Amino acid sequence: MNEYSALYEVLQSLGCNSWVELLKEQLAAALDVKAHGDLERWQRAIDVLPETGPSSVDLSELVRIGNAVDISVIDRQKLVEGLQQLHPWRKGPYQLFGVDIDTEWRSDWKWDRLKSHIAPLHNRLVLDIGCGNGYHCWRMLGAGARLVIGIDPTILSVMQFQAIRRLYAKEAAIHVLPLGVEQMPADLRLFDTVFSMGVLYHRRSPIDHLLELKGCLRPRGELVLETLVIEGDKDAVLVPEQRYGQMRNVWFLPSCKALMLWMSRCGFKNIKLCDVSKTSTQEQRSTEWMRFNSLADFLDPDNDALTCEGLPAPTRAIIVANA
Secondary structure (H helix, E strand, C coil), X not given: CHHHHHHHHHHHHCCCHHHHHHHHHHHHHHCCCCCCCCHHHHHHHHHCCCCCCCCCEECCCCCEECCHHHCCHHHHHHHHHHHHCCCCCCCCCEXXXXXXXXXXXXXXXXXXXXXXXXXXXXXXXXXXECCCCCHHHHHHHHCCCCEEEEECCCHHHHHHHHHHHHHHCCCCCEEEECCCHHHCCCCXXXXXXXXXXXXXXXXXXXXXXXXXXXXXXXXXXXEEEEEECECCCCCCEECCCCCECCECCCCCEEXXXXXXXXXHHCCCEEEEEEEEEECCCCXXXXXXXXXXXXXXXXXXXXXXXXXXXXXXCCEEEEEEEEC
């Protein structure tokens, strides 16, 4: 776990010694090759990636690491083959040494919707919960964050981040950990900004999730919450009978007013609705980097305002608030 030694040092400097000891145990268990059959294969794919450092990097307007002229044709072929071994790529897009990873999600569109509504990230400690492969973490780093920690329990997503981190090829205050939010220390109260995007509707207890988020924030820190919502008043909440858009793990879709009421009951202040957008099949779709079914396959073929189960099609809201 040498890739996390720099993180341990930073956390210890912030007085988080007990969290460091817990993290060492958690990471050893999560990244045990005996516990995950594909981990060795994914690690081999990362190990053969080109080691040439990028001539330039852009994290402010996109996530671009290097240029096509930085590596040879042979190395570019190795790069494509290695990255394809980490299929499916869901969050992005990335431009890596001239290779465009056209991911399932246009995660940059979500970033464009929220970036003008949040507190400036310059010199802030940032936590991104459910970060996937860390696309938004890179954008947070590009926005000037002092430290960005992403957590996501999906090991493949963490390996994708490690691949990109290897190509970045220099020290950076950005880390993605194979953890769920329930594995975070309770009432850590460390972070200036906490992002929870695309997570709330997967939680069986949304109120507990909101309280977990609040516990991660320092006093007056900012929560950036993005989740599926429905139309309606403060009492409107959709609980799918079985599946939503073919997903079994969707539990609660509140209206914006209901969600803001929940947040108020949890003690959040300055609650502000920033954006409500219907998810389009241009924002989430199958590509050569994510060859499985995507949003178009989960909608009613005769009415794209409904899912294939006859429920309201995905609409997402962004809400910011202070602890």
